[in-house]
Amino acid sequence: MIDDHLQVKLSQRQALFYFGRVLREAREQRWMIALCLFGSLLEAGIEVRLPQLMASGIDQFMISKASGPARMDGLMQLGLVYLGLVLLAAVLGFLLTLGFNRVGQTVVERLRNHLFEHLHRLPIGYFDGNPVGRLVTRVANDTGTLSEFFTGVVANLLCDLLKLLVLLGALFWASPRLTLSVLVLAPPALLASLLFQRANTRVNRDIRRLLAQLNAFIQENLQGLATLKSFTAEAKMQGDFDRQNREYLGVEMRLVYLYMLFRPLFGTISMLSLAIVLWVGGWQVTSGQISLGTLVLFVFYLKMLFAPLDDLAERFNVLQSAAVAAERLFLILDAEPESPGGQPVVSSRGRIEFRDVHFAYDPKKPVLQGVSFVLEPGQKLALVGATGSGKTTVTSLLQRLYPLVEGEILLDGVDIRQLQVDSLRRQFGIIQQELFLFKASLRHNVTLYRSVSEPALAEALRISRAARVVEAHPEGLERRLGERGNQLSQGERQLVSFARALVDDPPVLIMDEATASIDSLTEQAIQEALHEVLQGRTAILVAHRLSTIQHCDQILLLDHGKVVERGTHRELMEQDGAYANLVRHQLEKA
Amino acid sequence: MKSRGLRALFGYLWNYRWQTGIGVLGLILADAAQLGIPFLSQRVIDDLREGPDRFTIALIVCLALLAYAARCLWRYCLFGAARKCDIEIRRQIYHRAIHLDLTYHSQSSIGHMMALATSDVAAVRMALAFALMSSFDAVIYSLLSITALLRIDAGLAMVTLLPFPLLGFMMRYLMKWNYSTWDRVQQSIDELTEKSRESIAGMRVLRTLVQAEGDAAEFRRITAEQHRRFMTFVKVDGVYSPTILFLSGISSALLLAVGGQHVVDGRLTVGEFAAFASFLGQLSWPMVAAGWTLSLVQRATASMDRILTLLDALPEPQQPVLDGPFEGALEIRGLTFTYPGGVKPALSDLTARVAAGGSLGLVGEVGSGKSTLTRLLQRLFEPPAGTIFLDGRDVVELNLTQLRRQFAWVEQESFLFSATIEENLRLSGFAGDVQEAARQAELHQEVMSFPEGYQTLLGERGVTLSGGQRQRLCLARALLKPAPVLLLDDTLSAVDADTEQRILASLAALRGRQTLVIISHRVSSVRDCDEILVLEEGSVVQRGRHQQLLAEDGLYKRLYELQTS
Structure with a gap:
């Protein structure tokens, strides 16, 4: 996650490339964008026009020699026009905000959905290498940064530039010489803005990093408060905290100094420019080159000229982080999804065959080295072996979660690579070792997004013994579970996972037994359930408990990805090899 | 003062009273310098027969430099003090939190504590830094510029200032509305984050049970809702600047129509007219700030009240140490x-x-x-x-x-x-x-x-x-x-x-x-x-x-x- 705090700088070419892609995502919105840009131009025109009205008020009516009443009427009319234009600008401004945000949000929504659906299609191996937190940041935050791209950059930066251009045009029209003299101070102002932006990016990065550290520290201390108190580590932790907090103040003060020096600069530059305008323009009025109104016009325009500079720096920051966000998003979107495969499986008989299967997550570390077995419909297979011997991998490969390196896996005699992957997976009811429940109702946790009839649901709950869990609470199936179903015990979660796997009545059951402690009474319920569930189904069990293993038709003992012993429980006990040793150990432990 | 939170807020600032005092002084100085400039430029504009007055222009340059120095001063003093208060409050929260017993914590939640240490502290800091600065600024600035306007032409000032109180009033309500719609956006972002977190963490289950379609549909519902809420927020938020633009525009239009006639009548010089316009143009900021400040302070007070609830809780008792050692029976x-x-x-x-x-x-x-x-x-x-x-x-x-x-x-x-x-x-x-x-x-x-x-x-x-x-x-x-x-x-x-x-x-x-x-x-x-x-x-x-x-x-x-x- 560290790299999330760093704002990696992209080269301009890369940045442009990614902006191009973002804009392509917005191609359905192109008319809206064009309309908004046209509106912006109009708005800029009005904003530039308003001071001109003031100036012409001065020149035409205030210091003209026309008759009194005509001048009064003229001023009145001018006031009304001014009011009308202001109203128009206000309404236009509101509509433009709406328009640009709509474009931004529409694109973001599209990208988010697109990204999420893409994640659902990426091979499961992708998730092993990318922590959840990082991917969530991509879906939730980086896409949000892109919406700022539309509102902050396209809308504001572009509009500011448009306004600046229109303004400069008007100034030049009024007096080229005076304009040039105003612009004398523009290069230093721009330079200051750039310097400020660079320093600001750096300081803000440090601030974010330290603040995240500080917050993580507090959060962790609160989570482990019982431990902390038991080990009487309060004073030590306080010392650590105070040190980090002071360090944080240090960078915060750097920000204060930075803003202290730079922020007042733009105001001062605009005041100095005023002095220049008054000096140069004053002489021009005296010598009759420009009118008094024009001079006043320049005074009015000064503010508009320097205001965009003030936040130019910030706009560039947004631009930079939007480019980074875009790159991260497209890196995910460009990842190759898993291939959907060919012919659909209608209803499998449940015959499974592994032929000399080799597999490795990391080419240097083989996980399976030539595993073969045949499982006839209705038979049960137990996989036994130490952690890391490759048991879970066997079940993952059968579901085609990872691509095989070598060998074949056949379902009902057909290579699974030729089968349509979704239909293949529907043949299996899976109970994973890491029991994952969702923060939702019990009902949702069992059915997920499948439409399940009430009788089928009741039957699944009965067979799996999860009905116990449902009945334990007055709200029954509508009971809402917390994060990862944490108010249920490990055993109860296992029962719910059972029910979830059985709702579809799949022909093959794959179960990775939980190793963590399950209390003995629930354990009994699980064993009863298992007994009934296994009736008439092909099953692969990654087994830790003797009671489960004993009734299997075949036991494979795996060691570093190789089958070292195979047979029934009785046969293996008679062999008196590694398996028999393992069993004796377990009995001793109990 | 009604609220303890508000009092506590000022209490923290009191620890930095000298710094704050100097900062406020700097603020007054900066505002005065800024307001002096339209007067000076009016003098230049009104007397151009022999070219612009050298001395006055030199004075403008001096004022610009003075304003820079004064602004640096108040920024350092006021923002620095706010940052120091910020880490002090966070320190107090942390120290108290780890000395509270688990009974207290079991009835609270880590999320709540973290919110205290992050968003509530931030709200307090914002109020201490910006609200303090902008309320002083608004008061000083508007007092000075209204005085200036009244001095130039009292009648005209009355007329053109009409829309401004309305602006402050509207800002306050818009702010409130703005916060509540933004909260709803925030909620939907939380929901979105939570949903994607859970789906990605549970990807294996969803994959093996072939639930991608249903899950994606659920996600689309959430993103659509987020989009909808965001646009509601934009509608509220987008009213701001046009409102400011329009209300201050009314006052400028009034100036043009009414003030222009005063120039025609000879009651006002062109330079005064321009000065008037600059003052008016700069007056919309303090009014906006006033509305903004009120809602910032309101938020910070609520945050401070929450923080005080924690700081008021009694830490674990510390009895005297007895003679050891203990044997362990x-x-x-x-x-x-x-x-x-x-x-x-x-x-x-x-x-x-x-x-x-x-x-x-x-x-x-x-x-x-x-x-x-x-x-x-x-x-x-x-x-x-x-x-x-x-x-x-x-x-x-x-x-x-x-x-x-x-x-x-x-x-x-x-x-x-x-x-x-x-x-x-x-x-x-x-x-x-x-x-x-x-x-x-x-x-x-x-x-x-x-x-x-x-x-x-x-x-x-x-x-x-x-x-x-x-x-x-x-x-x-x-x-x-x-x-x-x-x-x-x-x-x-x-x-x-x-x-x-x-x-x-x-x-x-x-x-x-x-x-x-x-x-x-x-x-x-x-x-x-x-x-x-x-x-x-x-x-x-x-x-x-x-x-x-x-x-x-x-x-x-x-x-x-x-x-x-």
Whole structure:
């Protein structure tokens, strides 16, 4: 996650490339964008026009020699026009905000959905290498940064530039010489803005990093408060905290100094420019080159000229982080999804065959080295072996979660690579070792997004013994579970996972037994359930408990990805090899 | 002042009163300089017969430089003070939070505490920095510029100032509305984050059960809702600047129509007219600031009130330290305990006695109250007086730090800090042989297999340990603490059988030297204890030694049979 705090700088070419892609995502919105840009131009025109009205008020009516009443009427009319234009600008401004945000949000929504659906299609191996937190940041935050791209950059930066251009045009029209003299101070102002932006990016990065550290520290201390108190580590932790907090103040003060020096600069530059305008323009009025109104016009325009500079720096920051966000998003979107495969499986008989299967997550570390077995419909297979011997991998490969390196896996005699992957997976009811429940109702946790009839649901709950869990609470199936179903015990979660796997009545059951402690009474319920569930189904069990293993038709003992012993429980006990040793150990432990 | 929060807010600032005072002075100076400029430019514009006045223009340059210096000054003083208050408040929150007892924390939540330390502190800082600055600024600035306007032309000032009070008023309400719609956007972002977090974390389940389509549809519903709420926010937020533009535009139009006539009548010079326009143009900012400040202060006051609730809570008591050392004899007399907010007692009428160096085993199902005892012994939750005695002294009368130093605890859910392995092992602060403790816990070799050994960083930014490794690290951490009593709470559940045997063997060597309290749902872990208590729903249903209990026809025997079959 560290790299999330760093704002990696992209080269301009890369940045442009990614902006191009973002804009392509917005191609359905192109008319809206064009309309908004046209509106912006109009708005800029009005904003530039308003001071001109003031100036012409001065020149035409205030210091003209026309008759009194005509001048009064003229001023009145001018006031009304001014009011009308202001109203128009206000309404236009509101509509433009709406328009640009709509474009931004529409694109973001599209990208988010697109990204999420893409994640659902990426091979499961992708998730092993990318922590959840990082991917969530991509879906939730980086896409949000892109919406700022539309509102902050396209809308504001572009509009500011448009306004600046229109303004400069008007100034030049009024007096080229005076304009040039105003612009004398523009290069230093721009330079200051750039310097400020660079320093600001750096300081803000440090601030974010330290603040995240500080917050993580507090959060962790609160989570482990019982431990902390038991080990009487309060004073030590306080010392650590105070040190980090002071360090944080240090960078915060750097920000204060930075803003202290730079922020007042733009105001001062605009005041100095005023002095220049008054000096140069004053002489021009005296010598009759420009009118008094024009001079006043320049005074009015000064503010508009320097205001965009003030936040130019910030706009560039947004631009930079939007480019980074875009790159991260497209890196995910460009990842190759898993291939959907060919012919659909209608209803499998449940015959499974592994032929000399080799597999490795990391080419240097083989996980399976030539595993073969045949499982006839209705038979049960137990996989036994130490952690890391490759048991879970066997079940993952059968579901085609990872691509095989070598060998074949056949379902009902057909290579699974030729089968349509979704239909293949529907043949299996899976109970994973890491029991994952969702923060939702019990009902949702069992059915997920499948439409399940009430009788089928009741039957699944009965067979799996999860009905116990449902009945334990007055709200029954509508009971809402917390994060990862944490108010249920490990055993109860296992029962719910059972029910979830059985709702579809799949022909093959794959179960990775939980190793963590399950209390003995629930354990009994699980064993009863298992007994009934296994009736008439092909099953692969990654087994830790003797009671489960004993009734299997075949036991494979795996060691570093190789089958070292195979047979029934009785046969293996008679062999008196590694398996028999393992069993004796377990009995001793109990 | 009505609210304590507001008073406390000023209290923090009071610590930096000199700095704040100088800052306000700088602010006045900067505003005065800024307001002087239209006057000076008016003088230049009105007298151009012999070219612009050199002296006046030099004065403008001086004022510009003065304004810069004054602004630097107030920025440093006011923002600096706010940042210092910010870290002080965060420090107080943290210090108080870790000294509150677990009873308080069990009724609060980490999320709430984190919100205090992050968003509430930020709200307070914002108010201290911006609200303070802008309210002073608004008052000074508007007073000065209104005075200036009145001096130039009182009648015209009255007319053109009409829209401004309305602006301040509208800002205040828009702000409020804005916050509530933004909260709703925030909620939908939270929902979106939560949904994607859960789906990605549960990707394997969704994948194997082929639920991508349904899940994506659910996600689309959430993104659509987020889009909708965001646009509602934009509609509210987007009203701001046009409103400002329009209201100040009205006043400019009034100036043009009415003020222009004053120029025609000769009551106003063109330079004065221009000065008037500049003043008016700059007046919209303080009005906007006024509305903004009010809502910022309102938010900060609410935040400060929440922070004060925490700071007001009483920390754990600190009784005087008694003469040690303690031997580790434990006695529990008729202990009944209900967790705060609980209905059923977690433990009822528990009585037991362990001699120094003896051992006590507790077995029972999940939720039978076994772990509660380890927390009460160390007063992580406060037991009733007269129920738990250490070396004959009632624990509630002992100094907390001293009491907790007598126990080395291996929790059921192993908690490690994001620090190096060595720092984790040395959590209790005692010097001791780290490697020896790790060896006893069968961890040394694995630690040495990491490239950085004991300096390996754990946690999100470092190495993730397996469940078994975590448990053994916690065990080593407890073994390193020289305490007379060792509390083992279901310590080795994720450790494989071989390793467990070896650890148990090295723990056996401790017998007689340390008092041992072993808690487990496995009969095998407690079979060698001097006395075993069998718990069911908080009550002792059986007690005795292993053989004795096996001979009885009870829960113990049933558990034993279930676990060995």
